[in-house]
Amino acid sequence: MAKRYTEKEVIERLQTQIKLGSPLFMPNCGCGLTAKLQEKGGSDLICVSSTSYWRLKGQGSLAPLMPYSDINEIVFKLAPEIVANVKEAPILSLSGATNPLLPHKEHLKRLWDAGISGINPFMMKIYGDEVCEQMENIGMGWSKEVEMVKTAHEMDMFTLAYAFTPEEATILAEAGASAVSSHVGSTKGGLMGAKTGLSLEQSAELSQRIFDAARKVNPDIILFAHGGPIEGPKEVEYIYKNTNAQGFIGGSAAERVPIEKAVYAATLEYKQIPIKY
Structure with a gap:
């Protein structure tokens, strides 16, 4: 049975690993078996994720915010x-902050x-500026994610927030985020991988600008990269x-892609066993 930790306790655990020179890793998780294996492999954090739930159903990472799904x-x-x-x-949980019928507290x-020690707010910005602008106009936009980070911090819960730009990193750090992760788009690769417009070099450059912005506000903020x-x-x-990243968040890269490879390889191996005839 998992333990619950305060914000300070989570930060202390992560900083201990950083001081040992060990990179941090937080995988997304969509089932109990995956969680068990992720912890056995040494994950520092585990994130309950509706994106993982849909990926394990054979669908893409953008499915969770469609009208037929309540991510929370x-x-x-x-x-x-x-x-x-x-x-x-x-x-942690990849929780949505924009439901007006579910107050943050x-x-x-x-x-x-439920046994969850912190949040990784679901990143509305993945749906693009036009959608986010319309959602903001009706009071259900990205600012609600910032408010949720602030409320969680006040409630002594750990917060790891995604930033797509340096400006967002500044705002999230000011709201009290315990950690910030650069988000450079949905992960490519595998059977259901997304298209990405950034090269690895461009992703590193953008990530570093995000990290620099967050560190200007809080020199001790923990830094992750993703996507x-x-x-x-x-x-x-x-x-x-090539950056100051201290950890990596794996969504598809930590669960979907490894499962695809393992199941595919196992199936091929069984099919290649000869039989008598």
Whole structure:
């Protein structure tokens, strides 16, 4: 059964790893078995994710915010399964902040009671500026993510927030985010990988500008990278060598792509066993 941690306790755990020279890793998770294996492999954080839920159904990462899906209800339903299979790693949730019928304090209290130590707000900006502008106009936009970070910080819950630009990183750091991750687009690769407009070099450059902006506000803020062409260990190694990133968030790269490779390879192996005839 997973343990709950305060914001300070999570930060101390992560800073201990950083001081040891160990890179941080937070995978997204869509089932209990994955959570168990991710912790066994040494994950520093595990994120209950509606994107993972849909990826494990064979669909793409953009499915969770379609009209037929309530991302927060998915998290609430997945949480017991994940919590039951994790022993020590702090659990976060990829939770949506924009539901006007679910006040932040009530939402966060429900997550805490479910065994979740912090949040990674669902990144509305993945849907593009036009959608985000319209959502902001009706009071359900990105500013709600910022408010959720601020409220979680006030409630002593750990917050890891995605920033697509340096300006967003500044705002999130000012709101009290414990950690900031650059987001350079949906992860490419595998059967359901997204198209990405940035090269690995461009992703590193943008990530560093995001990190610099966050560190101007909080010199101790923890830095992660995620998305786009950062699809595997070699790409993550490049990011570590060329930015100040201290950790990596794996969505498709940490669950969908490894499952695709393993199941595909196992199936081929069984089919290649000769039989008598």
